[in-house]
Amino acid sequence: QSVLTQPPSVSGAPGQRVTISCTGSTSNIGAGYDVHWYHQPPGTAPKLLMYNDVRRPSGVPDRFSGSKSGTSASLAITGLQAEDAGDYYCQSYDRSLSGLLFGGGTKLTVL
């Protein structure tokens, strides 16, 4: 069981808006550590989607946005497209760990 909790699955129709939550604690997200998000389409390697809580790497459309408040973070996707399908992972750090901390992952289905 991951220390960062994500919903196992979310779904939405093309054009709709979905959000994916990532809930941590005062020793990780709540301690001020950055939250990053990755997208992993089926059968491929993960790819950085959002970093430093709210920043998009070059090439990531502004349909994707991140937010963070207290011990939680969220990823919002607007104007859902078929290519957005796949698994999404949040990642942060923890006071008690020196390594990377991943959420359990959320499977996005585009209906």
Added chain:
Amino acid sequence: EEQLVESGGSLVQPGGSLRLSCAASGFSLSYYWMNWVRQAPGKGLEWVAKIKQDGSEKDYVDSVKGRFTISRDNAKNSVYLQMNTLRVDDAAVYYCARERSRRYGIDVWGQGTTVTVSS
């Protein structure tokens, strides 16, 4: 183009050893923390190990401590993962991953190499 290419994955018996390699191209590894992240079949991502730019600091997830060793050769622009006493639950796709800093996350991932542990 900045790329990481892993190699070395294969089928190994429980208790066996394997050495994974990760070769970088398009950039110098020497500027970055490097990580290994694994993904068991049908499961999520799990951080395995990391190594500082000059190799002076290393750390591991508890489940592999004492069995896995991460190393790097900046002259060869490569990172390695020596895996000993392999267990069935070590079976996974292993990704090499570049971490620019804690502020920027993992910005370059390899394509992964598959480790199967079975008798």
